[in-house]
Amino acid sequence: MTDDGAVSGVDGSAADGSPVARWAPGSRILWRYRENGGSGIHIARPVTVVRDDADLLAVWLAPGTECVKPVMADGTPVHQEPLETRYTKPRAVQRGHWFGTGVLKLARPGLPWSVWLFWEPGWQFNNWYVNLEEPLARWAGGVDSEDHFLDICVYPDRSWDWRDEDEFAQAQRAGLMDAEAAERVRAAGRAAVEVIRAWGPPFPDGWEAWRPDPSWKVPVLPQDWDRTPVHASP
Numbered sequence: 306m307t308d309d310g311a312v313s314g315v316d317g318s319a320a321d322g323s324p325v326a327r328w329a330p331g332s333r334i335l336w337r338y339r340e341n342g343g344s345g346i347h348i349a350r351p352v353t354v355v356r357d358d359a360d361l362l363a364v365w366l367a368p369g370t371e372c373v374k375p376v377m378a379d380g381t382p383v384h385q386e387p388l389e390t391r392y393t394k395p396r397a398v399q400r401g402h403w404f405g406t407g408v409l410k411l412a413r414p415g416l417p418w419s420v421w422l423f424w425e426p427g428w429q430f431n432n433w434y435v436n437l438e439e440p441l442a443r444w445a446g447g448v449d450s451e452d453h454f455l456d457i458c459v460y461p462d463r464s465w466d467w468r469d470e471d472e473f474a475q476a477q478r479a480g481l482m483d484a485e486a487a488e489r490v491r492a493a494g495r496a497a498v499e500v501i502r503a504w505g506p507p508f509p510d511g512w513e514a515w516r517p518d519p520s521w522k523v524p525v526l527p528q529d530w531d532r533t534p535v536h537a538s539p
Contacts (some may be wrong), residue, residue, distance in 0.1 A: 326444075327357050328354040330355060330357075330518075331353060331518065333354070334447035335351055335447030335448075336349075336350045337447060339450070339451045341392070341451065346449070347398050348372070348375065348452075349373040349526065349531065350370065351372070351524030352364035352370075353365045353524060355515070359414065361414075362414070362441065363410070363512075364410050365517050365521070368403060368406055368407045370403045370526075371525070372400070373399070373400055374398065374401055375397070375399075376396065377394055378394065378395035388472070400526070406423065406426060407517070408421050409512060410422075413506070413507075414440070414441075417438060417489075417490075418435050418493060418494075419450075422512055430461060430513040432458055432460050432461070434457070434459070434468075435459065435494075436452065438450045439451040445534065453482075454476045455469055455470065465501050473487070
């Protein structure tokens with residue numbers, strides 16, 4: 306998105322020849338997630354494109370970015386709601402700002418996960434985070450996905466562990482994911498673990514040393530952040 310909310314980029318094409326947006330470095334787009342068990346958008350984060358080609362989409366979520374996040378209907382933060390009712394009580398969405406350091410998000414086309422890099426203040430690299438999710442669906446204003454609850458944390462010494470297994474199990478109990486879908490997510494997680502064990506991309510690619518262009522402005526959350534898109538191929 307440009308300062309007025311328009312999308313900037315260059316054109317690419319899918320395997321069938323249909324047009325697919327390829328965004329130039331510095332373009333501003335939305336990285337969004339659909340609500341689990343529904344069709345609406347409940348997470349929207351304006352990000353700046355670092356790289357976008359046939360192999361990788363890399364974006365930067367800058368500190369202080371205004372985002373949309375889910376909350377319980379009474380305004381309680383989701384993580385503060387008891388696990389037993391976290392996925393059954395009514396929810397709403399709320400505007401807020403990304404706190405702490407920024408996040409670099411890396412996604413390879415068609416893969417059911419993205420890899421996020423986190424730093425401590427002063428650019429001390431902390432960890433990679435494998436977010437299991439639907440493969441990103443591209444549209445003119447950004448990318449959409451659906452989170453799959455289960456995640457993997459990867460540390461600089463190449464050790465790793467599963468994260469949010471309790472939420473993954475509760476989502477199944479709440480009916481947000483059936484046994485077949487849960488097994489697909491587990492299979493995706495096992496595939497990601499194989500990449501980690503082999504130290505495949507993006508882990509050896511040196512992204513820990515990457516830094517954002519100091520001229521980049523913090524993207525603005527557009528008023529129509531929840532608009533219905535026409536999705537293209539990954």
